[in-house]
Amino acid sequence: MSLRDVIASVEGREKRLTVFDPPSEAVVTDLREYFASQQVRIEVGESDSDLSGYAVLSDEDDHAVLAAVDLRDLEGAAEATAGVGEPRTFSGLLEHLDDTTFTSYDTEQMLAATREMEDRAWRKGTGELHAGFQRVGALRQQKAVYEDLAKKRLDIHAYCTPAADVPSVEGVTVHQADTPEIRSSWFVVFDGDGDPNDACALLAEDRGDGERREFYGFWTYDPSIVQRVLDHLRDRYLVTA
Incomplete structure (x- = not known):
């Protein structure tokens, strides 16, 4: 998968x-x-x-x-x-459009949707949060945001492609992976700390032409779909960390 x-x-x-x-x-x-x-x-x-x-x-x-x-x-x-x-x-x-795919979302729209997922994790204060940044530059730009999130009792995992200048983000485990899905995927996944009502995920693939980033994907509050994404990330990247 x-x-x-x-x-x-x-x-x-x-x-x-x-x-x-x-x-x-x-x-x-x-x-x-x-x-x-x-x-x-x-x-x-x-x-x-x-x-x-x-x-x-x-x-x-x-x-x-x-x-x-x-x-x-x-x-x-x-x-x-x-x-x-x-x-x-x-x-x-x-609020009823989760699990409905979207097309051609730009970076601004993706950032706004990302904030909704991050805010859920912040308000909960506990649980597991995974975020895919694609490039190291995006991780660097969001470093302060994720260090603030790490002040909560969250187990945070960030993903990006390998680079010589990957920043250290206090309280965050950074995974460098040279795989097609990490290069092309923007995601934020929160497990809800065991509460299915708080679980959520944003997952999209960059299908732009290289000059313009255009994302295709979905957001969901369906705990079964959130779990599928979490299981994949844990099995593929955490067990070998």
């Missing part, structure tokens, strides 16, 4: 967002533009009075309704938050 295999196992988990009787075409346009980088299919439909003016998010496989939001709240929703860049009124939908 590899990290790419884990991403492949999540691929195809498409969600469907059905927009019932939108108050304006601009709302539909905003939704299509925002979710363009995720596997969310946008449909427009007519409804009975109970669902008029709503967007309903459902699972493509079993058609289960995951969330519904009032479309009036989405008008003019292009204003972004300081987080991942999502409009405030989309938050009721976003």
